[in-house]
Amino acid sequence: MKDEHLIEKKVSSKQIYSGGAVHLEVDDILLPDGRPAKRDVIRHVGAVGVLPLLENGDVLLVRQYRYPIAKVTQEIPAGKRDPGETPEECGKRELLEETGAKAEKLVSLGSIYPTPAYTDEEIFLFLATGLTFFETHLDEGEFVDVVRRPFDDVLKDVLDGTLRDSKTVAAVLKAAVILKK
């Protein structure tokens, strides 16, 4: 097999911690040359991010405090997948919960692995259009502001490094190509 010189093999796995979003295991592995090594792996259920685009070209972002970086960020609405939920169902649910918007149409923007070096998290991305508005239903303990901004301003903020959340960067830049910005 052509990738045999790259592939690492699992020997055993030990669960270290299981929290709300983060499940840490440390695996004993064999490197491609047969020597032993360890891999720290964060197991994650996966997530979905949605870029909601209004008819006039504005987009919705959520402002929220990100404790690990001690900063208020602006990000596309997003959240973890519930058991059995498809990425599209999760995207529609999170969009409604966080912004009150129901989307008529979700266009796939693919998915990203935020940090495949140490987590299996995959974030599916969508562009949402045909929005109608209802009440928000934030999760327990979730505090966010919804902001509405012109797409071009958000794209400028991504390009100049003001917006740095990886799923937001990927979704905005991919949408810019689709929308021929």
Next chain:
Amino acid sequence: MKDEHLIEKKVSSKQIYSGGAVHLEVDDILLPDGRPAKRDVIRHVGAVGVLPLLENGDVLLVRQYRYPIAKVTQEIPAGKRDPGETPEECGKRELLEETGAKAEKLVSLGSIYPTPAYTDEEIFLFLATGLTFFETHLDEGEFVDVVRRPFDDVLKDVLDGTLRDSKTVAAVLKAAVILKK
């Protein structure tokens, strides 16, 4: 202060695990409304990714096995920052180690937070030009193939979701804007 309704406050912090790249702590915090909660936080030293662009428009990527997702990926050359190292120094070092290329010029492509929900990792991104080639010096236990591909093919792979590593997606799409692709 205008963000007081979003900000979470640390009460105490407990270290759970300290590995090669992943350091896990669980913090007791207070939510903006004063109620207690917990936050799982992966502390990380930070990383740098470099998109090496050759004079004819080809780019270099590294193929490597990512154990958490059990896949061989194609990613921009990248690595963790050493103590005291600037992002630019780290980028030049990792580029040389993984591909054997020395870069005359590094242009900043900003930085990304791959997953600010549970890690403080920040990845600085650069476009590297003026490349000359020497020997590679891979880290102990590191196995990668270097591949050389036309930028437009790589951009197509990012847009159609074939390439999904977040730092690679961000660097390629930002470079496409700079290079007016």
